[in-house]
Amino acid sequence: MSPAGEPGPAGEKLLDVVDLAKTFPNGTRAADDVSFTVARGETLGVVGESGCGKSTTAKMVLRLLQPDRGTVTFAGTDVLRARGRDLKEVRRGLQLVPQNPQTSFNPRLTVRSSLEFNLRAHGVARRAWRSTVDDMLVRCGLRAEQGDSYPHELSGGQLQRAAIARALVTGPDLVVCDEAVSALDKSVQAQVLNLLAELQSDLGVSYLFISHDLSVVEHISDRVLVMYLGRVVEQATAGSLYRDPAHPYTKALLSSAPGAPGERIVLTGEPPNPADPPSGCTFRTRCPWVMDTCAAERPLLAVTPTGSLAACHLNLTSRPALAAPSPA
């Protein structure tokens, strides 16, 4: 049986990330052997604690940050080594909606100029700029004339929509959305999520969708990646992840969402220092199901009975134990 954590044979691998690792000069281990793939026309959600390395991973995928090791392949091109035409092609196809819309716009340029900058970079004819920009702003729920504002004249949510418009205006194949809808009210959020879904079904755009909002991730994602302290701890289809989380951290995360059914699993203990992560499984210091092997051995991603991938020693032993937590 092919694990549900992997894209099916129908989906062509658009983005293939293998063993990305990054330790910052101050010792913070922000990513530790992160691997995943995104198929064409697919949405991969990424969730995890604040500071677990989601944005760092996104930056490495986009070549904004040099990883210590690992490879990123986008549409067959090695992103980290591409030069010249290849790099330009990668840049066109791979776009970003950054986490902080307020600072991601040049304060001296109008929003329109910022979007036009991207069009120019991809050789779009100047006479098409105005209508292309206007059209994209409107589709993202802004008015065309709001394009003539400077960033400080727009609200947080308006800028976030402008950032989405900027990412989409050059017709990318994969958009990395780092908290792309967090500053929007629920109605505009719905509109933007609908737009993303529409572009996906019409043009086959893929998304790497990072968010803290579990219901949004559930709604938009085909598969979900769960990160903890720089590592991928679980990877599953959205349906099975929310129905039947395999990793204890995922369980705890989902149970603490507002309005989640069942009992809330409260994590005890502080999140560990990323500069000095625990040995073995990094989650063991807070895990209600911790065992002796957890300190000794790092669990690798393995197929669970439900077909997900999870990095937990419990997977290999007694799965049902997860159903009845007996906090240590």
Next chain:
Amino acid sequence: MTTQAPALAPAAVSRPRTARRARRLPAPALVSAVVLAAVAALTLLAPLISPYGPLEGDLAARLQPIGSPGHLLGTDGQGRDVLTRLLHGARPSLLAGLLPVVFAAAVGIVLGLVAALGHPRVHTLVMRSLDVLYAFPAVLLAIAIAAALGSGISNAIIALAVILVPPVARVTESEAMRIKSADFMAAAQVSGAGRVSIALRQVLPNVAPGVVVYATALVGLSIVYAAGLSYLGLGVSPPTAEWGVMVSEMQQYLFTAPSLLLVPAVAILVVSVAFNVLGDGLRDFFNVRTDAS
């Protein structure tokens, strides 16, 4: 916030367009701008409005005091009308102040951007080379270069341009380095635009205001230096009217007619200070816009 609204009495509220005041130059800078505009106008009109020719002297009427009939600012040691020479001298003096700064700004901005945005090795190379120039006192360096090139106004301008490049490049570089780590630069990189395009369209608009402010103040300095070079005989040479030359010529009458020496000196001082104040004002003006975010 550099500016604060006054306490909002109802009367203040109804005053229209209060917000626009934020965009206006502060008063001292406005005054300076007006002064400089007047000086520029007088300079252009010099041939039309000056009562005598700049070289035309009447030895019989030497060293007339300020306020003498027919000679508003008196006459110099060769009986030439000081007002006339002041007006005619403005053009070379101002040019020798402005042109080096314009050259230095053009070269310095390019060097600063290349250093900040180029490969780390390029950065080291450019900044180290500038450090070499910095190692010499600016004034001495200007004198040395001007002396090596020979006297004449164009050589003085070249000499001054050379010594002004390093400070402009430094200012540009440090501003650009700051901008480089801004979030929007990541967005610009992701866009796929080339380095030159990013430098010109994303970095330059952020760097330019700071450099313009700095360069405006430099003009004041450059005018003093240019006059200094002429004073030393390295810039404009006598008998051509120029403010530095005038100071040098009148120096010998320091004890007989001290007030005459004051005329060109005050002119240099006023213009130089005006540029400095204008630079300061521009800084406030530009800051208001960025702080509003």
Next chain:
Amino acid sequence: MTSPTETPETSGAAPSRPGAPAPTAGPALEVTGLTTTFSRGGRQVLAVRGVDVSVGAGESLVLLGESGSGKSVTIRSILRLYGSSARHTGSVVLGDQDLMRLDAAAVRAVRGRTLAMVPQDPNGSLDPLRPVGRQLEQVLRLHGVVADRKAARARALELLALVGIPSPPRVAASHPHELSGGMRQRVAIAIAVACDPAVLLADEPTTALDVTVQSQILDLFGDLQERLGTALLLVTHDVSVAADVADRVAVMYAGSIVEEGPAREVLENPRHPYTQALLDAIPRPTSERGHLKAIPGSPPVAGTDFHGCSFADRCALAQESCRTQPPALLPVADGHRAACPVANPVVAA
């Protein structure tokens, strides 16, 4: 515009949180008829159109609403942060002072001490060139809450731990760009609560935080309210956060408050069509991808003039009168007011 003076103070002003100190005389923060006008390229942009809010000591008011409706501008105006780049009318009464009538120096003394803000964008408020621990210490020392350098350092680390930051010494020594988005946001929160403010204005303080840290932050706010009777004005788009912390909820649309009342009432029994549509747009496990219920159309651009109800163009219930008659914020139930005469025809006397 609304007529605040006739409406009696809502019953929600009494703190519902058990253990909270009884409110002293009057609300801790009372904003009346606040307007904010920017001028842009010679055009006047009226971003806030007469907002009335009041928050009692120990009480929490959550401001929900359309993106771009003026929530951040309201908060920044209360703090007088726009300086001369905006014009205001109305009053902002904090304790016994009207901030709109104080001079700049007096406002600065209030800011950060009695009246603190968590900005929507933490990047803008942090100095990129100094470690965040230093910045926190500076705030503590500026307002004289700590005796000396050592105490400031200790308190700074304590505050970072309070906002749920793992290994505070490491984070204190980091520059803003070395922190994740959520960490920066928590640093900004730590700075805001550093001086135990009497009124805390928090602009989307938990958007970049995961649910666990989010509940920790909300607990921290709750603790401040219980311990010190801090009044909380919180802006959020997250309805579950609103349900969790709010005593009262106000909903903003196009620069005005269109509905206001006790949290449960507003969230479970919304009376304004905008609030109803907003709550309908929340994604649910059952909603199909690409088919979330967004409100059709777009809100009026800030600065354009409209005569009647600002929501009329997008409202299913809109009638002719809606486009001509500006609706007043009228009581619809106990302590619950809404600005829609069509949806609430029988006005309770």
